[in-house]
Amino acid sequence: MKLIIELDDERMATDNLVQVSEEQNGVLSHFHMTVDELRKVINASVEDLQMDTGTLPSNAIRYRETDEGVHVFCEVPKKQWVINFRNDAIRVGFPKMLFHYFCKQNKQTYNVSLKHIWAVKDEPIHNDTKMCHFPYSHVDRDGKVCMGGNRLPDIQSLDQLVTYHSFFVNSPFDTDYGAKTTLRLTLEELYLDTFNEKEFNDDILVPTRETFQETVKSM
Structure with a gap:
């Protein structure tokens, strides 16, 4: 899956929306989401990827x-x-x-x-x-x-x-x-x-x- 996020200053100022294009298995679809929704999606993805390695072993x-x-x-x-x-x-x-x-x-x-x-x-x-x-x-x-x-x-x-x-x-x-x-x-x-x-x-x-x-x- 590939996501393309387009930021339009005018659209964000009036509707607080961003355009997202999603490509999956060769099929491209478009939709809009608010900036807050986009932020939540990104934060959730980062949380899934992040991992605390802890300290290194003493030896x-x-x-x-x-x-x-x-x-x-x-x-x-x-x-x-x-x-x-x-x-x-x-x-x-x-x-x-x-x-x-x-x-x-x-x-x-x-x-x-x-x-x-x-x-x-x-x-x-x-x-x-x-x-x-x-x-x-x-x-x-x-x-x-x-x-x-x-x-x-x-x-x-x-x-x-x-x-x-x-x-x-x-x-x-x-x-x-x-x-x-x-x-x-x-x-x-x-x-x-x-x-x-x-x-x-x-x-x-x-x-x-x-x-x-x-x-x-x-x-």
């Missing part, structure tokens, strides 16, 4: 809005996480991680997709920070995340993303995509021995070819 380090949606980059601290590996709960050391979420507006909520995960050394992230491959499963060498058919819940405000990394950590881990470290070890060996109840060693991270700034610009 967000970069935010970028496009015509398609919102890109939010959140850091997750280096720590030992309890994961489910082959139906056993084990504690494994993880590096500091950077999560890339894409949020698409759907009326008064956002549909959330976890698009990428990278690892970084346990230091403050700057534009020139070297990005590294996530060393474990679920993530390929381009950083793209695969969680099977699992879908993240919708959110009403972007600050709800602050805990969304837990959906990834709590999903079953396996050996898909293989280990991505400088060690010649399998994922099973990393989970059950090398980093089982141990802090992750940043020295074995494998850098990508991009910095943080270059990565964000490529999204």
